[in-house]
Amino acid sequence: xxxxxxxxxxxxxxxxxxxxxxxxxxxxxxxxxxxxxxxxxxxxxxxxxxxxxxxxxxxxxxxxxxxxxxxxxxxxxxxxxxxxxxxxxxxxxxxxxxxxxxxxxxxxxxxxxxxxxxxxxxxxxxxxxxxxxxxxxxxxxxxxxxxxxxxxxxxxxxxxxxxxxxxxxxxxxxxxxxxxxxxxxxxxxxxxxxxxxxxxxxxxxxxxxxxxxxxxxxxxxxxxxxxxxxxxxxxxxxxxxxx
Numbered sequence: 001x002x003x004x005x006x007x008x009x010x011x012x013x014x015x016x017x018x019x020x021x022x023x024x025x026x027x028x029x030x031x032x033x034x035x036x037x038x039x040x041x042x043x044x045x046x047x048x049x050x051x052x053x054x055x056x057x058x059x060x061x062x063x064x065x066x067x068x069x070x071x072x073x074x075x076x077x078x079x080x081x082x083x084x085x086x087x088x089x090x091x092x093x094x095x096x097x098x099x100x101x102x103x104x105x106x107x108x109x110x111x112x113x114x115x116x117x118x119x120x121x122x123x124x125x126x127x128x129x130x131x132x133x134x135x136x137x138x139x140x141x142x143x144x145x146x147x148x149x150x151x152x153x154x155x156x157x158x159x160x161x162x163x164x165x166x167x168x169x170x171x172x173x174x175x176x177x178x179x180x181x182x183x184x185x186x187x188x189x190x191x192x193x194x195x196x197x198x199x200x201x202x203x204x205x206x207x208x209x210x211x212x213x214x215x216x217x218x219x220x221x222x223x224x225x226x227x228x229x230x231x232x233x234x235x236x237x238x239x240x241x242x243x
Contacts, residue, residue, distance in 0.1 A: 033062045034091040043098040046080040046115065046125035056086065058094045066094070079151040080115075080123035103131035105164055107155065109138050109147050120155035122147050136163045138185040159185065162206035166193050166213075174201065175220045190234065204234030211236040 036058045041049035053059060055078055056071040068086040075084040075098070083099040103115035107122055114122040115131045125131070138144075138155070146154035167183045174181065180196030190204040201216045203209060212233040219231050219241055232240040 033064055036061050036063050036066055036088070036092050036094050038093040040093070040095045041098065042095070043100065045127050046100050046103075046123065046130055047078065047098070048126050051078075051126075052096055052098060056094070056096055058086075058088075063088060063090055063092050068094075071096075078123075079121055079153075080125065105134040105136060105160070105167070106131050107136055107138055109144050112147070114147060114151055116155060116160065118157060118160070119153065120157045120160050121153045122151035122155065124151060134164055134167045136160075136167055136183045136185065140185060140187050143185075156206075158206045159191070162191055162203070162209045165209060166191060166203070169193065174217060175224060199228035200230050202230060202232045202234055208236040215239050 039053040039056065039058055041052045044052050052075065055075050057074055058066055058071050066088050068088055071086045072084050075081055080100050081098055082101050085097040087095045089095060101117040101121060101123060103125065104118050105116050107114045107116040115125050116122050143154050146152060163183050163185065169181050171179045171181065174195065177197040178195035182194045182196065184192045184194060186192050189202040192200050192202050194200045203212050215233045215236065216231050219239055227243060229242045
């Protein structure tokens with residue numbers, strides 16, 4: 001039985017020539033279109049102008065086809081940015097104005113020191129003086145995995161606020177031998193203040209933090225010379241200490 005399918009028609013010579021001519025004409029036309037060469041960046045502090053320009057992806061693009069909206073979307077993937085405004089200026093330039101996040105502390109995750117804003121977003125910075133000296137060490141694997149190499153929204157804002165409150169405890173405020181208090185987020189104990197004298201206070205979550213802190217101060221003030229390993233106030237209604 002013979003097939004009833006229509007025969008496959010191959011494009012003729014003239015069709016191939018016409019197609020090639022169209023591609024050639026398009027290439028010639030595009031070669032004369034001005035491309036974006038100069039990208040001016042304003043408002044950057046944590047990011048360098050080069051980082052912003054590279055993320056926008058506008059350099060070398062044909063000016064008439066460059067898309068400012070797409071460039072903005074690409075820029076907002078950078079954790080350090082809150083907002084961005086992109087304008088294409090013919091014949092071949094662009095201007096990018098960025099609004100960056102405000103760092104409220106330094107968040108230590110493994111070997112990396114990140115800046116962190118009030119919303120719990122971790123980001124890198126080119127400015128070594130761009131954040132307060134408040135430091136918190138986060139030992140949780142989940143934070144390390146979330147931050148990766150670029151940062152991101154990795155810390156609960158309530159936990160951050162509690163950690164910053166504990167980080168503001170002055171030397172000697174808890175007890176005279178607590179000269180270098182250090183705040184950590186432990187995978188098991190939660191928020192912990194290490195005294196620098198060999199003992200620590202375990203606070204757990206951020207819930208009822210002020211009551212927990214008051215309980216800790218009462219225990220620590222009962223006997224200023226008491227040997228301690230830890231004071232556990234994770235439950236505001238139950239205080240445990242050792243030895």
